[in-house]
Amino acid sequence: MQKEALSKSFIYLLLIIGSILMLLPFVWMISTSLKQPNEVMIMPPKWIPSDIQWSNYIEAWFSAPFAIYTVNSVIVLIASTIGELITTILAAYAFSRIHFYGREIIFSVLLGTMMVPGEVLLIPNFVTLSNLGWIDQYQALIVPWLASIFSIFLLRQFFFSIPKELSFAAKIDGCSDFRFLWSVMVPLAKPALITIAILKAIGSWNAFLWPLIVTSSENMRTLPVGLISFSTDTGTKYELLMAASSMIILPMIILFIVLQKYIIEGVARAGIKG
The missing domain is CATH 1.10.3720.10 (MetI-like)
Structure with missing residues (x-):
């Protein structure tokens, strides 16, 4: 019983890791879409924009x-x-x-x-x-x-x-x-x-x-x-x-x-x- 539980836990862990890896590009895309131009290419990468730019969406559309x-x-x-x-x-x-x-x-x-x-x-x-x-x-x-x-x-x-x-x-x-x-x-x-x-x-x-x-x-x-x-x-x-x-x-x-x-x-x- 314990072995089966460990097996399921390992599978769930792999699925969670895989889900996170698949979601990362989408998170980065949304994060970048809300950044100022000078924050896009800075190193190390900045995941959370210092000043959220919702206007990027309006400017992009037009x-x-x-x-x-x-x-x-x-x-x-x-x-x-x-x-x-x-x-x-x-x-x-x-x-x-x-x-x-x-x-x-x-x-x-x-x-x-x-x-x-x-x-x-x-x-x-x-x-x-x-x-x-x-x-x-x-x-x-x-x-x-x-x-x-x-x-x-x-x-x-x-x-x-x-x-x-x-x-x-x-x-x-x-x-x-x-x-x-x-x-x-x-x-x-x-x-x-x-x-x-x-x-x-x-x-x-x-x-x-x-x-x-x-x-x-x-x-x-x-x-x-x-x-x-x-x-x-x-x-x-x-x-x-x-x-x-x-x-x-x-x-x-x-x-x-x-x-x-x-x-x-x-x-x-x-x-x-x-």
Whole structure:
């Protein structure tokens, strides 16, 4: 009994240390966002500002057209999330419930594409979008991210956990595959779909490299790309950069905290059967 208690205490200690290490960058970001410029780079580092500068947040917001960046980020997030959910639902149902020749081979090939680094695809994708005339338009920010192999895999595993007897009963009652999918499978897969939507929303909101490449005007830039405004030839305004970063990251932190139980449930149930 004592050995078990010591084991649990050691595990909890490791978890606490890990949590502190993960929180430190966020604490430093918030601390820096409230500092005066002369306190940002002093050594040894100063964790608590001598004079809290809430005005850094106001100055950061008006230092660049962040209202436009926010609108662009919201549009891209909503469109890409809805699009990915639709393609994921249809593909996952096909690979889990519809039997067709070469299903497993095709799915294995799709899974294999996950091993290809995203950086390798930047140039081919850019050339393709350039030929279509989509550079510096919403299409370039949305269309390439309307499907995700990982999301299809996750939802496919979840669909496998749903008893096949439901499908047989629905077909006896004359229910088509399409109606069964949207009336039965989708409501039952709510935890997995919420998980996919949250992961997609966070990824879309924080995307930097691709929006930087395919946008050239301020009217099309998203929030992460807008942070470049604080880095100039004369240096970087770290206090304003951290203030803007804090504002950008806050919505995703709130979203994750509110819906984290669905992420845990969705991932856990997706691993029941495969």
